[in-house]
């Protein structure tokens with residue numbers, strides 16, 4: 001459905017997109033995950049022909065994307081980072097206005113506006129003006145305006161930045177429902193938990209390039225970490241740390257502020273082995289937990305830095 005090939009975008013000397021390649025299929029909730037400044041917004045703006053790029057090709061629905069390809073643009077719903085609604089219109093009127101750009105039948109539009117209001121949970125605010133809405137509710141209105149006409153493709157650029165948990169859940173549920181109803185979704189975020197929760201396929205970006213892509217499971221299989229074990233409150237000597245490093249399947253040991261973090265390859269009994277060792281040394285310890293790899297581990301192993309840096 002979307003094909004991006006060798007996309008290069010420079011802002012002066014800064015290379016914001018460095019030969020970006022992406023393929024997105026119909027029916028996906030496709031997550032574009034990357035730290036701030038990795039090029040997600042630039043990629044979306046180029047995709048929508050809102051921004052000129054230096055090199056590369058973009059195809060949407062099998063057609064070359066150009067600034068005046070209105071046939072393609074008609075089928076895309078956009079929710080950008082900056083809220084763009086009219087202060088002088090109410091919640092319903094705003095949604096009706098944006099929906100009216102695509103749907104001319106008044107009765108059909110009434111249904112769609114009502115559905116969009118329910119989608120984002122703004123039933124109690126139909127007649128409220130945007131200035132009276134909290135940040136989270138305003139973002140929900142922004143989303144309703146972008147999706148009410150039920151486009152074939154919906155692009156959301158960091159829709160949950162700075163929203164309260166209730167609004168965030170409502171937004172994530174709404175996106176999944178839109179996808180069930182037939183829209184393909186592109187979702188950019190630097191929150192890996194969100195991307196992991198809703199996206200069917202993910203591309204991880206860094207420095208304007210895709211550094212890994214696949215389903216969450218596929219991404220996690222690309223890395224060495226199979227399990228991360230954390231043990232709280234210990235007093236470990238250098239000799240003991242060395243013993244721990246030498247335990248089978250342990251490949252990275254970090255000890256700071258009396259918290260021991262071990263990264264192990266996927267194998268059975270890693271936790272038992274470390275607990276047995278601690279017990280054999282008569283060491284006291286507090287909470288112990290074992291976690292499966294996260295997308296942050298994927299990012300960490302590929303780039304050497306945390307996603308949240």
Ligand SMILES: Nc1ncnc2c1ncn2[C@@H]1O[C@H](COP(=O)(O)OP(=O)(O)OP(=O)(O)O)[C@@H](O)[C@H]1O
Nearest residue numbers: 011014016034035036037038039040041042043190
């Ligand atoms: N108009 C601009 N002029 C100059 N540099 C820009 C401009 N817009 C973005 N950049 C730079 O391009 C790079 C990519 O930015 P972009 O906004 O696409 O990243 P992002 O992944 O969307 O980040 P964020 O999550 O902060 O939105 C960054 O280094 C940014 O500073």
